[in-house]
Amino acid sequence: MRVLITTVPACGHFFPMVALSWALRSSGHQVMVAGPRSIAKEARTAGLPSTAVGTVSPREMWAASADPTGRDNHAIAEFGISVAERTADDVLSLGEAWRPDVVVSEPMELTGPMVAALHGIPLVTHRWGLQLPEELQTALTDAVHSRLAALHHHHGLFDETPSEHVVVENCPPSLRRSESDEAVPMRYVPYCGAGIMPAWLLDGSTAPRICVSMGSLPLEAGIEGLRVTVDALAELPVEVVVAGAGSRDSSLGELPANARAGGWIPHDQLLPTCDAVVHHGGAGSSMAALDHGLPQLVLPQLGDQFANADQLVQRGVAEKLDLHERSADRTCRAVRTLLAEPSYRHRAHEVRNEIATMPAPTEVATVVERIVARNTTGDAPVGVATTTEAAD
Structure with missing residues (x-):
């Protein structure tokens, strides 16, 4: 199974996906991280295959999209839009050449979902931990339907719906803003790069x-x-x-x-x-x-x-x-x-x-396998038991 991981040039968006990426690789699957050069370097440090896409400077992008108060959700959404406009050609070319079986993308990254929709493969949205505010999620959705419509049509995408969509939810239950039937819970595993303990x-x-x-x-x-x-x-x-x-x-x-x-x-x-x-x-x-x-x-x-x-x-x-x-x-x-x-x-x-009672990344890796099997055969159930249920 080939798994394409996509992210914007922000370590805080990529790092939460490393644990699931490791679990998928440990299960024998091919994993490819696609992100701007700064992310490709971090993926290499994490021991994950990667390729650099687009020419995006994190400092420049944040400076161009951020507002003085830091509270303008549309300005934050602008960051995701600008990254998509600069990376779409490379990411879609990679999807055409590498032919992934599933895309795992974080909420701010907007080209991975395009690959999933164009190739009729499942999409896994991997959240960062605490859930996005509804206002920011709405701003992102509005941006996709307005600003990115021309980009979608340019690449022949007129239906943005992937064959199947699930959400990996790291947020512990008592801190969730909302519940979703699509959500698959997964234990948060801290990762913030390599380091030597002083x-x-x-x-x-x-x-x-x-x-x-x-x-x-x-x-x-x-x-x-x-x-x-x-x-x-x-x-x-x-x-x-x-x-x-x-x-x-x-x-x-x-x-x-x-x-x-x-x-x-x-x-x-x-x-x-x-x-x-x-x-x-x-x-x-x-x-x-x-x-x-x-x-x-x-x-x-x-x-x-x-x-x-x-x-x-x-x-x-x-x-x-x-x-x-x-x-x-x-x-x-x-x-x-x-x-x-x-x-x-x-x-x-x-x-x-x-957090400790939520399913481990290895359990969620099996869910991704089932999603791909379901997309291929149509008969594999999707779901993961909580740690307590698994023990029972």
């Missing part, structure tokens, strides 16, 4: 350790957010580890005595040693913190990050500070609250346990 990570520390990260995309606002947050936490008796993109950027300057630049440390190495996480509200950072049962302070910047922050606060696992609320005093108070009030950790552990 020796100091396992050293004993008498102070609570706080991870501060503004995600995988080094936006200028992210660097500013790192600096402000780290300076604020200098007032607390904590150890601060600045991680992720920008953590060793020269513009950060000299860090306070209680902070260190950790560089790119995989979540599954760093977070087990931490007591709380301060981050930008990206789905990957949010889900990794939940997977490790950690309280969170969310500082959203753009797109779905604001809605993610609201969801986490509503669930009782996080505090948030919007753009106009960020000060040293408020940041310190929020982190003190997360560390002192046990309810945040208790609820985070509840969500961690929810």
Whole structure:
């Protein structure tokens, strides 16, 4: 079976798909990741075959589509549209030459669904973790029907419906905004690239350790957010580890005595040693913190990050500070609250346990196999039991 994985040039969109890609490869299937050059490099690091499509710079694309407030869903949808316009020729040519049996695409990537529809093969939409806000999903749908209609027709696509469509749902049940009959639940497996564990990570520390990260995309606002947050936490008796993109950027300057630049440390190495996480509200950072049962302070910047922050606060696992609320005093108070009030950790552990009971990627790989068989023979059922049901 040939599986085509498609994604926009954003690591936070690609990384959640790595676990299922590994599971499919381990089952003996051919996997090909198609994405702009930055993604092709990340796929190679993850041990996955890849090919670069289009000429897309993540910085340029985000700068062209982002609005100053970060809350314009149509501006965020513009990012997906622009990527599709620059990559469609390459992705569709790959589909014609490689002939996949199924396409696995993330919600912002819009050319993978075109391949599925043109070749009459199933489409699997692989979500990132926390569900997209309805407003952003609507903006994407509107964009496909308006802006991309000409692109579809140019490539001979007049019916956008794939032969079969299912959704891989990473979001734990208590954080879902909606339920879908098409959704196949899958346990979130943290992955954020390769890294070598530094020796100091396992050293004993008498102070609570706080991870501060503004995600995988080094936006200028992210660097500013790192600096402000780290300076604020200098007032607390904590150890601060600045991680992720920008953590060793020269513009950060000299860090306070209680902070260190950790560089790119995989979540599954760093977070087990931490007591709380301060981050930008990206789905990957949010889900990794939940997977490790950690309280969170969310500082959203753009797109779905604001809605993610609201969801986490509503669930009782996080505090948030919007753009106009960020000060040293408020940041310190929020982190003190997360560390002192046990309810945040208790609820985070509840969500961690929810994630642990969801089906593993290996189970969902068998669902993908059934989808392809169903498309070929029409007689294979699709579905996956929960871990509890499988045990019964």
